[in-house]
Amino acid sequence: xxxxxxxxxxxxxxxxxxxxxxxxxxxxxxxxxxxxxxxxxxxxxxxxxxxxxxxxxxxxxxxxxxxxxxxxxxxxxxxxxxxxxxxxxxxxxxxxxxxxxxxxxxxxxxxxxxxxxxxxxxxxxxxxxxxxxxxxxxxxxxxxxxxxxxxxxxxxxxxxxxxxxxxxxxxxxxxxxxxxxxxxxxxxxxxxxxxxxxxxxxxxxxxxxxxxxxxxxxxxxxxxxxxxxxxxxxxxxxxxxx
Numbered sequence: 001x002x003x004x005x006x007x008x009x010x011x012x013x014x015x016x017x018x019x020x021x022x023x024x025x026x027x028x029x030x031x032x033x034x035x036x037x038x039x040x041x042x043x044x045x046x047x048x049x050x051x052x053x054x055x056x057x058x059x060x061x062x063x064x065x066x067x068x069x070x071x072x073x074x075x076x077x078x079x080x081x082x083x084x085x086x087x088x089x090x091x092x093x094x095x096x097x098x099x100x101x102x103x104x105x106x107x108x109x110x111x112x113x114x115x116x117x118x119x120x121x122x123x124x125x126x127x128x129x130x131x132x133x134x135x136x137x138x139x140x141x142x143x144x145x146x147x148x149x150x151x152x153x154x155x156x157x158x159x160x161x162x163x164x165x166x167x168x169x170x171x172x173x174x175x176x177x178x179x180x181x182x183x184x185x186x187x188x189x190x191x192x193x194x195x196x197x198x199x200x201x202x203x204x205x206x207x208x209x210x211x212x213x214x215x216x217x218x219x220x221x222x223x224x225x226x227x228x229x230x231x232x233x234x235x236x237x238x239x240x241x242x
Contacts, residue, residue, distance in 0.1 A: 027059045036066075039052045066093060107160050110138065110139070154177065187200060
């Protein structure tokens with residue numbers, strides 16, 4: 001007998017899967033990993049985004065749930081249908097549900113104001129995934145004195161997210177100033193030869209500073225998840241030492 005992927009071999013729905021017809025939500029992810037599934041809004045209708053976010057919240061009523069990459073139409077639909085949701089038009093995110101107990105600190109460092117959408121997505125993600133966030137903006141390498149002025153804030157974090165477009169040099173500079181785990185995020189900000197963020201991506205991958213890891217172009221979400229998990233792991237160790 002052949003069973004569909006979302007069926008239990010003994011018949012009936014597969015445990016841990018909420019089938020909405022157009023999507024099968026992984027409702028066991030929170031138990032497995034400590035983090036609930038996230039709604040990726042690109043390519044989905046506003047109605048689908050609302051239903052997915054509402055269903056995740058109903059499944060995890062005591063845990064904040066997140067939707068990313070929301071078009072303006074989807075953002076408005078969430079505001080109307082889910083008035084308690086927090087919608088961020090800059091980061092294109094929506095958060096529904098109670099904020100978690102925050103552990104550790106993630107510093108989100110943006111090279112320029114043009115990098116704000118990706119930095120905002122990273123900051124919101126890190127908070128939803130349980131880390132405190134310190135946002136540091138407009139400290140690009142064209143003015144190195146700006147980076148030096150926030151060195152203490154960089155060193156105080158448990159993990160750094162460094163967001164930059166153009167040539168993508170900021171993570172190397174920050175990685176040479178402090179010994180904090182660092183995830184670099186190349187953005188698609190720049191003129192023609194930046195190739196939509198490829199120049200920044202290659203610059204970060206070729207960083208001469210040790211301890212720099214890199215996510216994909218404009219992937220603030222991926223960086224936020226990684227950094228929050230590092231920060232959460234760091235916090236219990238601090239408690240044990242007291």
